[in-house]
Amino acid sequence: MNSAQTSSRPPVVVIAPDSFKGSLSAEDVAAAIGAGIQAALPDAQIRLCPIADGGEGTLDALMHAGGDRFTIDCRNAAGQQARAPVGILKDGSAVIESAAIVGLTDSAGTAVPVDQRCTLGVGDAIKQLLDRGARRFLVALGGSSTNDGGAGLLAGLGMVFLDADGEIVPPLPEQLHRIARVDTSALDPRIGETHIVAMSDVDNPLCGEEGATAVFGPQKGVVPEQVEQLDRKLAHFSSVLEAALGHGAADKPGAGAAGGLGYALLMLGAQFRSGAETVADHIGLDDALAGADWLITGEGRSDAQTLHGKAPFIASQRARRAGVPTTLLSGGIDRSALPKLQQSFSGCFSITFGPVQLEDAIAQAPGLLRDSGEQLARLWQTAAGR
The missing domain is CATH 3.40.50.10350 (Glycerate kinase; domain 1)
Structure with a gap:
């Protein structure tokens, strides 16, 4: 008492x-x-x-304290057009819940194999919220069905992935090994003005025995014989991306969150924080x-x-x-x-x-x-x- x-x-x-x-x-x-x-x-x-830890329900918990909640058009994990809820809090922070866009419970998005899913829709959400003037983002990472290292997010924001012949490589896990060069010239310039907090309750790196594919892949549909192969493709993708951007994040805590979506956000300069701590602060x-x-x-x-x-x-x-x-x-x-x-x-x-x-x-x-x-x-x- x-x-x-x-x-x-x-x-x-x-x-x-x-x-x-x-x-x-x-x-x-x-x-x-x-x-x-x-x-x-x-x-x-x-x-x-109401509280949450960065997974499903984070948007609801944050919006309990007030703000503007609405839906946007974005692509699901299978690349199909869909709609998803987002929010803008009273302090102007935009809230994106990955589970609402590329979530495990979305039957349409998970109708294709995990090596053909990507996070383009999260990039769609960020761009539309940037258009509304948002420059502070809270991105909840839990509950995703994807394992693309955040390649889809980056492509959705303007990055272009090219193979050795200069052909565009789609940002799908099965294709990441083909990437030979990253063209960052069309990356949305507003990202440089943006503060992003990536929220999760996991601190795994991108690759390896404790990485995204080995630890979280099975719950998304990665079968045992795919683990090493997809992990190598993520490692290749990260090596090319880091060479293009001049810094690294693959080994940082949280890079493996949401199938590597945390990694892509870290590469964009995001701050990684405990989802529950962040929500507790905001509510x-x-x-x-x-x-x-x-x-x-x-x-x-x-x-x-x-x-x-x-x-x-x-x-x-x-x-x-x-x-x-x-x-x-x-x-x-x-x-x-x-x-x-x-x-x-x-x-x-x-x-x-x-x-x-x-x-x-x-x-x-x-x-x-x-x-x-x-x-x-x-x-x-x-x-x-x-």
Whole structure:
């Protein structure tokens, strides 16, 4: 309990969960938990702070604090025309969520093999936001279906890749080994005036055993026999690009994020930051925690990876610095991870009340969150002597 809490004033509860991927947005999760807290503690002051770590749901979390959200025309991972949401925050920062443009859950974009997908659409998004006057960008990298080293992004911004005969090479993973020269003369000059923050919770390099293809490729459809081949093509692409631009980034932390999209952004001068830390700053989580008595955070499923920069962990660290205890309330909890999780959270709970099929848990998630929030609040109320 926060030392500032007294029984004479209503409790202040901060609710800062990540989304339940494929089920509920972080805003919906926070609202459902808040409704449960209010049922047990009608006088509680609820501060909703949906959070994200740079993956799916980052745009929603950032836009919760206000701004202009709209859709743009852009290409999906298969190069087909599509539409995707973007946003401009109140401070003028443009927000692009890679998962909304070239995401794993886009059936049209992933209808072609992974070695034929690229990030042209992310370049489309940046150009259109530049046209609207944006010069500060927050690019969320998680959840992409691509493995092109960001070649598509660079091509979308004007770079041209050429083979030994001077023919244009398409920015596809299967073609990267053909690139012999990079023509940067048509790169959008406004990029030089732009500050880009690349947001992710991974710090992998572009290539090698810990690189984009080896670590994240399989979840995108890269089969074992393709790993070494595609990794070599990325390495070749990076060597030619770095020679053309006169600097390198392949070994920098985060270069391997989003199949190497992080690498391309770093080559353009982007700053790489923890997605959860960046979101926490922009939504004012520290301000929300000031004078609070309790933080509730969570995600779809929590395990040992939660402690490696995921949104609930970052929220708990911020709360600890503010002297606020944190409860983890997630869709599921890996029981074997409890010894580690409980070092950062004052209690770890799942929203399910017994054996349940995943599809049923997803369908019932709002009610389960509300009921769990209420029961946690009743426990907290008893412990606080209210």
